[in-house]
Amino acid sequence: MRKHIVAGNWKMNNNLAQTQDLITALKHQNISSDAEVMIAPSFTNLYSAFETLKDHPVEVIAQNMHFAEHGAYTGEVSASMLESVGVKTVILGHSERRAYFGETDDILAKKVDAAFAANLRVIFCFGEELADRKSGNEESVVASQIKNALFHLDASAFKNIVLAYEPVWAIGTGETASPEQAQDMHKFIRKTLNDKYGEDVADQMSILYGGSVKPNNAKEIFSKPDVDGGLIGGAALNADDFFAIVNAF
Numbered sequence: 001m002r003k004h005i006v007a008g009n010w011k012m013n014n015n016l017a018q019t020q021d022l023i024t025a026l027k028h029q030n031i032s033s034d035a036e037v038m039i040a041p042s043f044t045n046l047y048s049a050f051e052t053l054k055d056h057p058v059e060v061i062a063q064n065m066h067f068a069e070h071g072a073y074t075g076e077v078s079a080s081m082l083e084s085v086g087v088k089t090v091i092l093g094h095s096e097r098r099a100y101f102g103e104t105d106d107i108l109a110k111k112v113d114a115a116f117a118a119n120l121r122v123i124f125c126f127g128e129e130l131a132d133r134k135s136g137n138e139e140s141v142v143a144s145q146i147k148n149a150l151f152h153l154d155a156s157a158f159k160n161i162v163l164a165y166e167p168v169w170a171i172g173t174g175e176t177a178s179p180e181q182a183q184d185m186h187k188f189i190r191k192t193l194n195d196k197y198g199e200d201v202a203d204q205m206s207i208l209y210g211g212s213v214k215p216n217n218a219k220e221i222f223s224k225p226d227v228d229g230g231l232i233g234g235a236a237l238n239a240d241d242f243f244a245i246v247n248a249f
């Protein structure tokens with residue numbers, strides 16, 4: 001059985017006090033679901049988040065990292081720095097990183113390699129833009145994002161990858177892919193993995209959906225057979241909403 005995962009991407013929200021308040025609110029929630037639950041606060045709040053969530057099942061993860069081990073990369077954070085504060089999982093390839101910070105498939109391939117060199121698990125994000133979907137190119141765009149950043153890896157590496165399909169037109173817009181659109185794309189993604197690496201890799205891969213998942217649509221999206229969880233933006237900033245989504249499994 002594939003792992004169910006619900007991860008909250010806090011983006012550039014919440015200072016130290018706000019981070020502590022939200023974590024306190026999260027700790028008051030009941031987890032009735034079988035999903036692994038993760039939150040991704042900003043870099044500056046990772047350490048304190050780990051301290052506050054010691055011995056708690058919610059995992060603290062990072063939103064990004066640089067591919068270099070160390071050096072003259074002002075403002076950047078390396079995999080080993082993340083690892084040194086307790087991070088075991090990092091989000092890579094979010095559409096905001098691609099759109100606002102020029103992250104290409106080549107850069108992401110290097111980041112994936114650097115994450116694995118530091119024994120980090122990767123949540124790899126990808127997804128088509130509205131124009132791609134309107135022109136019927138969503139599958140070819142998604143396939144090339146996956147191939148270019150991940151298909152240099154051995155099959156064994158995929159045990160440490162979680163895929164997150166996030167159609168750009170659905171992120172933060174209130175417009176969600178329909179459960180059928182999500183299912184169709186997740187099935188295609190699994191087939192793409194199957195064609196290259198075979199059934200074992202494809203069947204065990206957790207594929208998350210991201211894009212305006214809210215308490216009122218999570219259950220239906222998560223009920224689809226190839227949807228194994230969600231990457232949650234806006235709704236992850238409210239403890240009740242986030243846990244309503246977590247407990248939709």
Ligand code: PEP
Nearest residue numbers: 171172210211212233234
């Ligand atoms: C995201 O940024 O990964 C995301 C899915 O955001 P939202 O849930 O706000 O659409």
